Amino acid sequence: MASSTHTHEHHIVPTRTYVATFLGLVVLMVMTVAIAGVNLPAIGPLSGTVVNQLVALLIAVVKAMLVISIFMGVKWGSTLTKLWVASGFVTLIVLFGILGDYTTRQFEHQPGWEKQADGALPRVTPNEPEVPAADSNTLNVKIRQ
Amino acid sequence: MSAITDSMDHGHGHGHEPGLHHQYEDMVQQTESYIVGMWVFLTTEVMFFGALFFIYTLYRWNYQRDFYIAHEHLNVLMGAGNTTVLLFSSFTMVMAVQSAQLKKRMHVMGYLVVTLMCAFTFLIVKYFEYASKIADHLYPGAGFATDAKLAFGEHAMEGGKLVANMNHVQLFYGLYFGMTGLHAVHIIAGILVIIALIRLWYNKANSVIHDYVPTEMVGLYWHFVDLVWIFLFPLFYLMPKPH
Amino acid sequence: MSSTVIATDELKPKAKAEEVNYLNVEHTISSWLLTGDHKRIALLYLVSTTFFFLLGGMAAGMIRYELTSPAGVVLESDTYNKVFTSHGIIMVFTFLVVAIPAVFGNFLLPLMIGARDLAFPRLNLGSWYMYMTGGTLILAGMLFGGVDTGWTFYTPYSSMYSNTQVSLVIVGIFIAGFSTITTGINFVVTIHKMRAPGMTWFRLPLFVWAMYATSLMMILATPVVAITLLLVVFERTFKLPIFSPELGGDPVLFQHLFWFYSHPAVYIMILPAFAVISELVANFSRKRIFGYHFVAFSSLAIAGLGFLVWGHHMFVSSQSMYESIVFSLISYLVAVPSAVKIFNWMATMYKGNVVMASPMIYAIAFLMIFTVGGLTGLVLGGAGTDIHLTATYFVVAHFHYVMVGGTMLAFLGGLHYWWPKMTGRLFNDRLAQINAVIVFIGFNLTFFPQFIVGWMGMPRRYHYYYFAPEFQAYHIMSTLGSTVLALGFIWPAFYLTMSLFNGKKAGPNPWGAHGLEWETSSPPPVTNFLETPIVMDEVYDFDPEAEHAENRRRIEAAEAAKSDERKGSMEDHQ
Ligand code: HEM
Ligand SMILES: [Cu+2]
Numbered sequence: 001m002a003s004s005t006h007t008h009e010h011h012i013v014p015t016r017t018y019v020a021t022f023l024g025l026v027v028l029m030v031m032t033v034a035i036a037g038v039n040l041p042a043i044g045p046l047s048g049t050v051v052n053q054l055v056a057l058l059i060a061v062v063k064a065m066l067v068i069s070i071f072m073g074v075k076w077g078s079t080l081t082k083l084w085v086a087s088g089f090v091t092l093i094v095l096f097g098i099l100g101d102y103t104t105r106q107f108e109h110q111p112g113w114e115k116q117a118d119g120a121l122p123r124v125t126p127n128e129p130e131v132p133a134a135d136s137n138t139l140n141v142k143i144r145q
Numbered sequence: 146m147s148a149i150t151d152s153m154d155h156g157h158g159h160g161h162e163p164g165l166h167h168q169y170e171d172m173v174q175q176t177e178s179y180i181v182g183m184w185v186f187l188t189t190e191v192m193f194f195g196a197l198f199f200i201y202t203l204y205r206w207n208y209q210r211d212f213y214i215a216h217e218h219l220n221v222l223m224g225a226g227n228t229t230v231l232l233f234s235s236f237t238m239v240m241a242v243q244s245a246q247l248k249k250r251m252h253v254m255g256y257l258v259v260t261l262m263c264a265f266t267f268l269i270v271k272y273f274e275y276a277s278k279i280a281d282h283l284y285p286g287a288g289f290a291t292d293a294k295l296a297f298g299e300h301a302m303e304g305g306k307l308v309a310n311m312n313h314v315q316l317f318y319g320l321y322f323g324m325t326g327l328h329a330v331h332i333i334a335g336i337l338v339i340i341a342l343i344r345l346w347y348n349k350a351n352s353v354i355h356d357y358v359p360t361e362m363v364g365l366y367w368h369f370v371d372l373v374w375i376f377l378f379p380l381f382y383l384m385p386k387p388h
Numbered sequence: 389m390s391s392t393v394i395a396t397d398e399l400k401p402k403a404k405a406e407e408v409n410y411l412n413v414e415h416t417i418s419s420w421l422l423t424g425d426h427k428r429i430a431l432l433y434l435v436s437t438t439f440f441f442l443l444g445g446m447a448a449g450m451i452r453y454e455l456t457s458p459a460g461v462v463l464e465s466d467t468y469n470k471v472f473t474s475h476g477i478i479m480v481f482t483f484l485v486v487a488i489p490a491v492f493g494n495f496l497l498p499l500m501i502g503a504r505d506l507a508f509p510r511l512n513l514g515s516w517y518m519y520m521t522g523g524t525l526i527l528a529g530m531l532f533g534g535v536d537t538g539w540t541f542y543t544p545y546s547s548m549y550s551n552t553q554v555s556l557v558i559v560g561i562f563i564a565g566f567s568t569i570t571t572g573i574n575f576v577v578t579i580h581k582m583r584a585p586g587m588t589w590f591r592l593p594l595f596v597w598a599m600y601a602t603s604l605m606m607i608l609a610t611p612v613v614a615i616t617l618l619l620v621v622f623e624r625t626f627k628l629p630i631f632s633p634e635l636g637g638d639p640v641l642f643q644h645l646f647w648f649y650s651h652p653a654v655y656i657m658i659l660p661a662f663a664v665i666s667e668l669v670a671n672f673s674r675k676r677i678f679g680y681h682f683v684a685f686s687s688l689a690i691a692g693l694g695f696l697v698w699g700h701h702m703f704v705s706s707q708s709m710y711e712s713i714v715f716s717l718i719s720y721l722v723a724v725p726s727a728v729k730i731f732n733w734m735a736t737m738y739k740g741n742v743v744m745a746s747p748m749i750y751a752i753a754f755l756m757i758f759t760v761g762g763l764t765g766l767v768l769g770g771a772g773t774d775i776h777l778t779a780t781y782f783v784v785a786h787f788h789y790v791m792v793g794g795t796m797l798a799f800l801g802g803l804h805y806w807w808p809k810m811t812g813r814l815f816n817d818r819l820a821q822i823n824a825v826i827v828f829i830g831f832n833l834t835f836f837p838q839f840i841v842g843w844m845g846m847p848r849r850y851h852y853y854y855f856a857p858e859f860q861a862y863h864i865m866s867t868l869g870s871t872v873l874a875l876g877f878i879w880p881a882f883y884l885t886m887s888l889f890n891g892k893k894a895g896p897n898p899w900g901a902h903g904l905e906w907e908t909s910s911p912p913p914v915t916n917f918l919e920t921p922i923v924m925d926e927v928y929d930f931d932p933e934a935e936h937a938e939n940r941r942r943i944e945a946a947e948a949a950k951s952d953e954r955k956g957s958m959e960d961h962q
Contacts, residue, residue: 013243022235025235033221033225039388048388053385060379071368081181085184087604091192092191099203101711103708105708167504174581178507178580181580182573185577189569189607192608193611196612199645310636312634312635319628319629322626
């Protein structure tokens with residue numbers, strides 16, 4: 001029943017690797033705190049704020065990689081473990097695909113569309129008279145207290 | 146359907162090794178199963194927190210300025226301190242696992258106790274942080290930030306008027322309490338598990354002294370908790386000033 | 389399947405060992421409630437899911453009765469809302485998601501791969517308790533006032549307005565969700581690590597492949613809905629403003645996160661059905677399955693693509709139209725692996741020696757019904773058509789075609805197929821065949837009219853349709869069909885239960901099927917196999933020549949019997 005092709009002889013990692021990892025993590029943490037206080041310059045189309053954010057995120061990712069591969073031992077783990085570690089993060093990236101909705105909504109309101117005779121209509125027809133606010137009591141729903 | 150009736154390396158050894166459960170053939174199979182099982186569980190945790198991180202990303206993207214103003218009430222020093230504490234606890238945890246592999250019982254217990262102390266330190270710091278937010282009415286609800294001027298000081302004001310949209314600030318604090326709260330719940334669960342583990346080691350239970358895997362599993366869980374904080378810290382405490 | 393045998397150190401006398409099985413080894417109640425045996429846990433699940441199915445079915449009956457008149461019959465609007473919500477929540481969260489994996493998956497996975505148990509037996513028992521706790525909380529919510537949001541819990545209605553037991557029921561769903569997750573973890577580890585020697589990935593029964601894909605989705609998708617629903621509860625209790633529009637939150641975000649789980653969840657419901665149907669089609673066509681690799685990988689493809697189409701539930705939600713276009717496209721893609729399966733099953737039946745036992749009738753009914761359900765899914769997956777059809781009875785018919793006609797029929801087929809293995813008794817297959825036909829007729833009578841009336845514009849979740857009295861004929865047809873269907877669901881309970889008392893002993897392999905589970909006694913011993921099996925060949929290794937010969941022999945025997953009869957009656961005449 002043992003389907004083990006790779007025998008898991010527990011790999012004992014020397015203490016100094018762990019110490020080095022810990023120190024590295026602390027250094028990285030000090031780095032993000034320091035960088036957060038500096039206004040980084042813009043790079044190409046990315047504004048300085050975005051660059052700051054990306055750098056902070058990058059450092060966090062590096063820290064996470066250190067923890068996962070060394071403290072959690074994935075570096076010495078089986079392929080199966082690596083696949084499962086990856087699967088969670090890949091699915092998470094798919095989840096972030098929801099952003100695709102929010103980032104593309106704005107493009108629907110391109111001025112000019114409504115002028116085309118048979119073009120797509122924008123969602124909100126401009127210049128429509130404002131609908132008076134409905135009396136909430138006729139709707140039979142009330143906000144909970 | 147042919148039949149061979151021989152195979153020396155399977156089917157024996159069953160039930161002989163201490164700590165081996167009946168459904169497994171040998172220790173290797175059991176160890177691998179537990180480790181893979183733990184990782185699969187952590188994958189669910191990644192998705193669990195991941196959804197929250199997504200929500201955070203979306204709202205921070207939309208309400209950058211308001212989130213920036215809101216975040217200024219957080220104490221970077223406390224956050225950084227807590228990060229160090231958690232990183233250190235991860236280190237002691239990994240040393241506990243290493244000692245378990247080397248079967249050094251006293252070392253394991255020592256490292257686990259230090260990890261436990263770190264966990265409590267983290268929670269105590271968290272308590273002070275939460276207390277200061279609550280004192281300023283920065284928790285979501287009807288009376289949110291009744292005195293925003295006091296809570297945020299000059300940053301939030303421009304010509305005597307509030308710049309930040311208080312609804313979005315409230316959203317920020319909703320996320321803050323939700324995410325760090327769930328993280329704290331995981332810390333508390335970790336504390337309980339570590340205490341149980343220390344007891345097992347203290348009692349020289351077969352399940353831990355012959356097999357490092359239970360200790361390793363607790364370790365994996367603890368590192369995961371650390372991992373979440375590694376992202377929470379820069380996202381909540383270290384926002385760059387919009388420029 | 390070829391397998392061989394190695395002696396273990398427990399050398400019990402064989403005859404005695406066969407008498408002791410997992411059912412009669414112990415009789416106390418605690419031996420059931422505290423068992424670690426996957427087979428017993430499967431039976432616990434069978435009883436409890438059947439119970440929940442019964443409750444959900446009662447709610448369905450009320451809905452159908454209410455709809456027989458254009459102005460409603462008995463229910464208040466509020467009550468009607470609660471009834472259809474109860475129906476949806478019970479059926480989805482406590483029956484469909486759980487039924488096949490937790491009953492058949494639990495029972496069969498270790499047997500099929502030649503293991504003594506799942507990897508984590510105690511976790512398995514724990515997940516049953518979580519399921520029962522969740523189910524109980526859900527029922528409690530329904531007793532203490534019910535929920536009126538629909539099973540989808542759309543915000544902001546669920547988070548800001550509804551004054552019903554939303555929080556309680558959500559907590560129940562949350563806990564039941566963890567039961568699903570732990571089952572998934574258990575299955576994944578079992579499939580990876582517990583296979584018998586020689587059981588390589590491509591010798592696995594297709595059931596196991598589909599279960600793996602199901603577990604994958606359970607593990608990766610369920611946490612998302614868990615946290616999303618939890619946030620709704622937080623919003624209701626602590627005013628955490630994540631989804632409230634007036635505080636800058638976005639209610640559509642809820643729909644994104646909800647469907648990020650719930651579209652994979654529809655595949656969590658249908659993949660186990662595919663698992664069962666693969667076994668039925670292969671074993672009752674008495675033929676090597678056509679395109680084994682395609683069927684196996686299409687399960688994984690479904691699991692992968694299933695994560696990329698959630699937006700097809702949101703075409704009218706104010707989602708960006710660009711995203712709608714992409715989702716529409718991928719929705720069409722996801723139909724491909726499903727179709728691959730259908731075509732492979734049909735190719736397997738082609739020129740096979742199809743045995744029309746009751747499980748096979750269910751399988752064929754499944755093929756016909758699921759095809760309709762899947763194709764109407766494509767109609768809805770087109771962003772343009774969906775705008776007209778969304779929230780109508782067309783959608784209701786679509787998902788009942790896939791969930792009742794798909795999952796429920798596969799459940800029944802599997803139940804009949806593995807009943808002898810689970811209980812050691814044969815049931816009356818003639819009754820079961822008749823029942824399968826009743827279910828098929830009742831099903832179509834119930835749900836086909838809903839396609840038509842939905843196309844005509846009947847909205848879902850309404851109990852009045854006085855604006856269009858011409859809908860009534862369809863609704864009455866549907867209600868009549870549902871009584872037939874109900875008969876078809878209740879009758880098996882009787883003849884299957886009867887078989888426990890007066891059924892013949894089944895023997896290890898009453899269907900002549902292939903697979904490790906048929907090589908151990910029925911019911912199986914506590915450790916599943918007396919000796920660890922070694923697998924030598926792929927599953928479904930039917931020998932076509934032998935099967936044809938057997939078929940010829942059977943036909944000749946039948947003809948001989950007939951001519952004997954004729955001779956006999958001629959002799960009577962003389
Ligand atoms: C062939 C692939 C499929 C496609 C392209 C598809 C497409 C769709 C679409 C577009 C909708 C949304 C309709 C609307 O609300 O306007 C829908 C609804 C639904 N589908 Fe499918 N579907 C497929 C297969 C399935 C399967 C296999 C199941 C379950 C076993 C399923 C269960 C459901 C359910 C439960 C709903 C209704 C959800 C609700 O609003 O309450 N579908 N389907
Ligand atoms: Cu869908």
